Amino acid sequence: MEVVKNIAAILGVCISAASLVTLLSKTGRKALSKLFKKYGKHDKMSGSIAEIKSMLERHIEDEKEFRDNIVKMNEINIEFNKAQCRNIIKTIFYKYNDTKVLPLYEKKTLMNVEDLYINQMNGNSFAALLLEEMSHWTIDYENSYPDEETK
Numbered sequence: 001m002e003v004v005k006n007i008a009a010i011l012g013v014c015i016s017a018a019s020l021v022t023l024l025s026k027t028g029r030k031a032l033s034k035l036f037k038k039y040g041k042h043d044k045m046s047g048s049i050a051e052i053k054s055m056l057e058r059h060i061e062d063e064k065e066f067r068d069n070i071v072k073m074n075e076i077n078i079e080f081n082k083a084q085c086r087n088i089i090k091t092i093f094y095k096y097n098d099t100k101v102l103p104l105y106e107k108k109t110l111m112n113v114e115d116l117y118i119n120q121m122n123g124n125s126f127a128a129l130l131l132e133e134m135s136h137w138t139i140d141y142e143n144s145y146p147d148e149e150t151k
Helices: 002-024 025-037 042-096 104-120 128-136
Strands: 101-103 139-140
Touching: 042 101, 042 104, 042 128, 101 104, 104 128, 104 139
Parallel strands: 101 139
Antiparallel strands: none
16 A cells, blocks of 8 residues: 555656646747647637627627617606606696586696606696696585485
8 A cells, every 4th residue: 555655656657747847948838839729729719719709799789779769768758658648637627627616536647747757757847837827726525426316
């Protein structure tokens, strides 16, 4: 057992010394690099890495274009929602302008639209003036639900 240990130690020292000499000499490094290129499939790996790099660059460009489209569509949706809220407010205002009495369901609708339009979408136009005026109108609690039969 002792003999095997000694032989292993001597082989380890010889291999380490040969590796050190090879790494320190220029010709040894050149030989090692040629060896690694030949058996390490360096060209194949370089080609694969270049292909992966170009694929990642295409994905980055596609993702940027996709993100720009999403931002544009989001802006369009916000503007459409603002216009829709203004339209709801205007319709309710002119529908009940002559009596200045709002049914409860219309008042609740106005409260929801006001929260969306003014607080969340930061809408600021003539619709805010209409909402302000309608906030002083009286509310008709009797006709809360127009389709409900009286009991």
